[in-house]
Amino acid sequence: MKLNKLNAALIAGLTFSAFAANAATLRLGHNTHPDGPTGQYFEMFAQAVAEKSDGDIRVRIFPNSQLGTQREMLEQVTNGLLDMTKVDSSMLENIEPKYKALNYPYVFESTEKMHEVVSGELGQELLESTEKRGFIGLGYIMMTPRGYYSPKPINGPEDLKGMKLRVQESNTMIRLVENIGGIPTPTPYGEVFSALQQGMVDGVEGAGPSLYTARHGEIAKYFFEDNHVQMANVIAISNRAWNRLSEDQQAIVREAAVDAMNYSYTTGWDMEMALQQKAVDQMGVTIVQPTEEQRQQMIQSIQPMYQDLEKNEPEVYEFLNQIKLAQQ
Incomplete structure (x- = not known):
């Protein structure tokens, strides 16, 4: 099964490489149902990217662990085989120990306080801390306690x-x-x-x-x-995918990720x-x-x-x- 999922990721990369030569295509895999709140966040993210870029950037979503487990997809992102994924902060602490601060019990006084922190300088510091490991974070998807x-x-x-x-x-x-x-x-x-x-x-x-x-x-x-x-999922993008985007395209993708984070904190919270x-x-x-x-x-x-x-x-x-x- 693991080999089949890895093959699926490689085939997906080949399928869309020709398209990416003309317009930026980002392949995003996640391990949740497309109709659930997290799946909806990514659908909204993909739509926002397309609209903000006037169709110059396309996000292709592979839900339901089609490309592997969460750990396998993160490995693919780290190695540049997959462009994007979502990963729990609990798993990220094994890569960047500072992520433990989001996972330790009773750190945050409230959901509102957590949103303030991850939306600020400390949250951004965490997102950028994994660049040396092959990927960076674009934003957080807030999860229920x-x-x-x-x-x-x-x-x-x-x-x-x-x-x-x-x-x-x-x-x-x-x-x-x-x-x-x-x-x-x-x-x-x-x-x-x-x-x-x-x-x-x-x-x-x-x-x-x-x-x-x-x-x-x-x-x-x-x-x-x-x-x-109260953990958070991180929207992760490989260095390889990030660096092939222009500065304007990077700004669009980052803005859409922040929109998804704010959505998860408001409407998404009510859905959860x-x-x-x-x-x-x-x-x-x-x-x-x-x-x-x-x-x-x-x-x-x-x-x-x-x-x-x-x-x-x-x-x-x-x-x-x-x-x-x-x-x-």
């Missing part, structure tokens, strides 16, 4: 102890689950449904809309919405929360929100993560503190 969902009732932190919890391929998420007493089980997003179905995991560290969009709510009926972290509510109304999912005492208990449990970060990665710790200061 995360929690834990499971077929088993979760009414507080004590219920998470000993649970095998699916996490993203992120050291930060692994440490988080370890510190709250769970057993982290890294699993690709596309395999989560079967992992829940087969009992390979007891629950999932994830966002509420996935209960509906990925049908996880058919199995996981309890969502503990503690909002421990409506999908989460569908999981409640149509799938019978029960949402539990922690009490203030439970929230403080969970914040206290992850303090060793911050202590280790200060000791072992002082540059990242300082960047995280800059983010906290920027919210004051």
Whole structure:
């Protein structure tokens, strides 16, 4: 399967190379459904690019992991085989450690504060930090806050102890689950449904809309919405694709990416929360929100993560503190 997806990426590149000789064509792959909120962001992005460039730039979208998993598509972008993709900030921390600042629990005071930070100088610094690795970020797609969902009732932190919890391929998420007493089980997003179905995991560290969009709510009926972290997807473009664009074209693509980010923060946010509510109304999912005492208990449990970060990665710790200061 991995070989077939790599071949698909290469074939896609050959198919559109002739077109790109006359007009800029950007091939964008992502791992979500085209009708979901993230898929809609990219459709809007592609349309904005076409309109702003008067048709001189075309974005060709390959949704639903047609070109590989998220990790595989990022590797293709890094190597210049694929022009663009979206990648979770949790995966990016394995490439640029400063991205951990977006993934650490309880960093942001609110969604509004996070949007202010990533829209400013610190957010731009992060986007440009991966240029030496073969790609840069153009903007962020804001995601809804995360929690834990499971077929088993979760009414507080004590219920998470000993649970095998699916996490993203992120050291930060692994440490988080370890510190709250769970057993982290890294699993690709596309395999989560079967992992829940087969009992390979007891629950999932994830966002509420996935209960509906990925049908996880058919199995996981309890969502503990503690909002421990709100991640962002990054719109990534390969250096090779970026450098073949003129300065005017680069400005158009960057502007369209910012439009998509703002859309995800406003209209997209409402879409995401409506999908989460569908999981409640149509799938019978029960949402539990922690009490203030439970929230403080969970914040206290992850303090060793911050202590280790200060000791072992002082540059990242300082960047995280800059983010906290920027919210004051």
